[in-house]
Amino acid sequence: MSDHRKTNFIDITVPITSDIVALYEILRSSIDPGVRIKASAHLLKLIENGVDVDREVILDLFGSEKDIKVATELKRALNKLKVIETYPKDPTSKYDKKLSPEEEASIVTEIEKLKRLYDKSSKEDGAFEKKYRIIERIADGGMGRIYKAFKLEDRQVVAIKFLLLEELAKQNDRERIIARFRREGEILKRLSHPNIIRGFEYGEAGGEYFLVMEHVEGETLEDRLKRSPLDFQTFKTMALQLCDAVEYLHKHQIIHRDIKPGNILIFEAEKDMRIKLCDFGLAKDKKDKKLSRFAFSAGTDDYISPQQARDARDADERDDIYSMGKTFYEMLTGRTLRNDEPYVEIELGKSAVSSRINEVMRKCISPDRKDRWQTGDELRNVLRSLG
Structure with missing residues (x-):
């Protein structure tokens, strides 16, 4: 810094x-x-x-x-x-x-x-420091580091993600990574949903690229599941919120392309568990026509659909549904369903609920897109009827 x-x-x-x-x-x-x-x-x-x-x-x-x-x-x-x-x-x-x-x-x-x-008003030395004060480092990723910070103007606590310059220097596709980071900033600032992390500002300061986001005091769903699976009612509460968030994204022509427990923040509010979907670094804006001419895979192995693995340019709403299914499975079992292993039945206390939830999961992760749930609303309505 x-x-x-x-x-x-x-x-x-x-x-x-x-x-x-x-x-x-x-x-x-x-x-x-x-x-x-x-x-x-x-x-x-x-x-x-x-x-x-x-x-x-x-x-x-x-x-x-x-x-x-x-x-x-x-x-x-x-x-x-x-x-x-x-x-x-x-x-x-x-x-x-x-x-x-x-x-x-x-x-x-x-x-x-x-x-x-x-530019004239923002290029003064120390312009970034006049707006934000870094408090502590809170997370690291492959290409980014996230800090908890204090916005001096309105005393708001925020999270600021920086691209790691030392990692960026090692990359052959540096400009593409920077463009993707900027696109994440643009997408987040357009979105406003209680179950999606808010983005406030992005830019460049002292040669470092940053993204200012809402700060959430909690943990990732991935970290929570390391302790134990979720009980069914907690799962249902969170799953319905994720369906709401994803349906909102899809209505705004955004495909997340990286839904997984590590990209879901969980926290307690008003004695209830809440979630926020985050990390839009791989998100696809269907309105953006500037897509790569070459096929590529994007997302996280074991969470992405076969179609997205073949060519992420072609990812659509049903590929996010697939990733949600893999995430839901992990929420209820505490284990990742690998792509190379057969489906293992989820066992809950009530046999009728177990039978129905397995039907729902199988439909989410069907190899064929047309056999999956087609929208977040459709999946949410089915989940709401369970238990």
């Missing part, structure tokens, strides 16, 4: 949709209210010119904004969206106006100016 960091805005390329993402990032992360005021005013212009924006993101920005002038501009943007949705044919909303190439170029130019303003 260096003493002096420079926080740089991550370059986002020319397409209009990507520049909207850049504008959201400026509004979310700039420490200069003047920059945020200009960005929010430009956002209103884009809405008036018919550019597609994400209402939920703007609502989130409005709810977390502490500067009254910026909040006022964001409120105006939300009001304009409401007018457009209520009166889609109102000529004053410019809802049907198609942007000309010149107007699109103007949008890109204006956001580039805002990005330069953002």
Whole structure:
């Protein structure tokens, strides 16, 4: 960890949709209210010119904004969206106006100016340290290290993941790993679900790449299962939450591709066990057309489907269902069902429940996608009826 960091805005390329993402990032992360005021005013212009924006993101920005002038501009943007949705044919909303190439170029130019303003305010020495104070190291992974940290602005405790530079230097595909890390940051910031870890910010500081996330006081499901399997009711409580989280992801066109006990955090809240799905480093955004031209495998052996093992580019919702089935099996038995071993029946106290849960598990991990549960909702409804 260096003493002096420079926080740089991550370059986002020319397409209009990507520049909207850049504008959201400026509004979310700039420490200069003047920059945020200009960005929010430009956002209103884009809405008036018919550019597609994400209402939920703007609502989130409005709810977390502490500067009254910026909040006022964001409120105006939300009001304009409401007018457009209520009166889609109102000529004053410019809802049907198609942007000309010149107007699109103007949008890109204006956001580039805002990005330069953002950079100017964030490239000062110590910008990262002015926002966060590291408390302790809490986890290590193959390519990353996670710290518990303190956000100075609002006294919030967060988790910050850094790419390990020494490991990164050993990799031939360094740029791909960095791009994947950035994509994880982009995906997490778009998601808002009680059973999915929240992402707040990502960037580069002093040559180190970081991702700021929600901090959860608990342990991984993997660590919990090392002690013993779960009783059925605890399993059911957690499994239903995981189904909710995965269905939410799929409705937002995200395939996780690495669901397993090690990527599920568990904690107690209001005398009940809660889960949060985390680690979106391998997640696939179905809306992202910039996929590799070459087949590759992604995920963790013994948890991924045969189809995902052959070519992760082709992974879909049913491959996440497969991984959930493997995870559910481990929750109830305390052991991993290896890919090269036959299915061993789960034995619970009630024979009727045991019989039905085995049917559910077998369907989850069917070799053929069309024979699996097709959605998280479908799987959740079946699990809810058990026990």
